[in-house]
Amino acid sequence: MKNKILIILLVFFLSFCFFVLFKSLESSNVYVPEKKEDRQLAEFVSEDFFTKKKITSNEIFQGSDYYILNIWASWCAPCRKEHPQLMKLSKNSSIKLVGLNYKDNPKNAKKLLKELGNPFSIIIVDQSGALSIEFGGYGIPETFLINKDKKIIKTFIGNLSNDSVRQINSIVK
């Protein structure tokens, strides 16, 4: 009797595994994130990159119509690639650029800014990576366009291209 239950359970378990693995074959490997736009930004407290002082989200997101939050790190090669785009965006006066330095060595990060220029009006630090998760970040670099009601209106996963800059500029305009 005991044996029979065991066998039935095993059969169920195996068919379940088969089903799942079979299904997994169909799903593609290209990942499309769910729509995270039109989402209200949660409040948070972080640390300023240069002054090391505590700073709240309300202090960060004030005084501008649009904000760009860019998650970056000096060890991330694509971030380096998108840096010129950020520099371009920093010239647009109606956008305030916020950098989120992700799990980085401050020394290397400063070196990068010195070398390629600093497009950000404020940089906050995310040493543990928790803040980026809270934002719904998928990987770096990632860029969020935020309006003055602190709503995320657009997300760019991966490095910003010329096209994304055009898109941002057309929204902000």
Add this chain to the structure above:
Amino acid sequence: MLANHIGHYSLVMGLMASILIFLLSLKSYKLKTIDKRIFSISFLQLFFVLISFTSLVICFVISDFSNETVFNNSHTQKPIFYKISGTWGNHEGSLLLWLLVLTLFLILFLINSKKELKRYRILTITFQQIIIIGFFLFVLITSNPFNYLFPRPIEGLGLNPILQDPALAIHPPILYVGYVGSSLIFSATLAAVIENYISKDWAKNIKIWILISWVFLTIGIMVGSIWAYYELGWGGFWFWDPVENVSLMPWICLTALLHCVLVLEKRELLKSWTIILSIATFTLSMCGTFLVRSGILNSVHTFANDPSRGIFILCFLFFLITISLIIFFIFNKEKQKDYKKIYFFSKEVSILVNNWFLMYFLSVVLIGTLYPIFLEVLIDHKISVGPPFYNKLIVPFLIFFLIFMSLGPNLKWIKETNVKNKFQLIIFFFISLIISLLIYKKIGQTNLINTALIAASLYLFIVTIKDFFSKELYNFSKKISHFGFSLLILSILLNGILSSEAIINLKVGEKFTFKNEKIFFKSIENNKKENYQSVVGYFTVEDDKKNIFLFKPELRIYDQPAVITSEADIKTTLFRDKFLVMNTIKGNEYFNVRYQVKPFMIWIWISTLLLAIGGFLSLYNRLHEK
């Protein structure tokens, strides 16, 4: 052209031979005598597969691009060594190699098992042929290496440069011998279950095959890891990448089986457990093949994403699992009365405890690898499982595992009444505790788990060293392997704790200081090589004792396909590796330079080698006992 056709037809002939052997073996099972034709046809089968494999090698060597596999994976400009290794550096060719090893092992089994029960031998052949037929069909239906292209392309697409490395040329064949060995264990176990032959004698014979697969799997994993360290330039040797896990799982299972079979041999205990482990080992190997080849997991090992292949392996895998479970439930006759009295302080209990731990490690790796796949299918949520998961779940339990591993071999079979050297063992424990505390004082970090882990591995280290000095030479192989394992854990730990790294962007003529070393980027040199353009950077590293080392990391810009790889320059000494790698920054005179100091790196390879040598010695003893 000609070789291509010969290869294809001999592959089909091989399948015919397989079916013939399968039918003959069923007939002989009824007649209870082995049909002599089975032997000759098995040789013929090996011959056909060998011809087929050789023709593929020839196609690669002469760059016959009318063969689709060659076209996809080779190029006329490639060095001859990589043309040959390119044969198994792709999906189709590697499956052909798999088939070759499968048929070879069947022959070896036939030669090696002359003294055993006839029906057991026949059944093993039958099951092995089922697996072989499955692979033949897989190769011929979904991934034929001899697909013909017309018109004949002039040039091939080239081999992924990252695979052009000597370590990677030997990594797949070695790993396959390990995997295929597990298939033979699987067939032999099922045959033994049906014939009710799970016994001391069987354990003695099967141990040879377990040792063969274990040794090859160990070396195969090590070579893969060496490749990752030297070629990928990520500065590590193990990344808990799903594909790495997939090779680690059969290894863990096989290690458990290796110990479990000892108990079966000495005490005729744990019969069902041995059977389950044998089945699990092969299932995990197949599962690995499925995950890697279907493209569910993406990594450097994924050759092509073709769902039809995945479905074939998946169905075949579940077919084998179902057969083995049916056989297990119907024929396994371990009765309650067979159980003997077991005492807690005995070798068999300590081996059982070791098995529990190994099963725990196995389940952690299994869950870490499969859970993301399940989650994605069931609730469409993507997660990735990284090193912190494995480290947190495995490391604390490793401490107890190591302590059991040091004490277990000191116990006797059946019942230990008086542990000799009780006093000595306790003293050793305190010595290792003190040493590990001293190590931590010196490093200046305090982490209880790491201290305990160092203490535990030091304990195993000291106890095994003591064993080397004990009088009897008995079980020398075990001592080497256990010693190797303790060394492995110690070196991985110290490597992890003491490694340091600097990442910086430099241009020619710049300097930077890292800890007490001065790194100077002197110059770069451009060279044209056989199939790539090489950019060599010259760096000098000067340490505080004014010793100057010259580093020459290289960037290789391959033409076919156009890929840039970076070759790290690694200076290996007994106590530390210095690792320097550079990367280009597009449109910039700067180079991204990464400099790492990694202590005890070489000891990781040495200790893994010791582990394998122990297994090999044990195998040697086995074969000479006969």
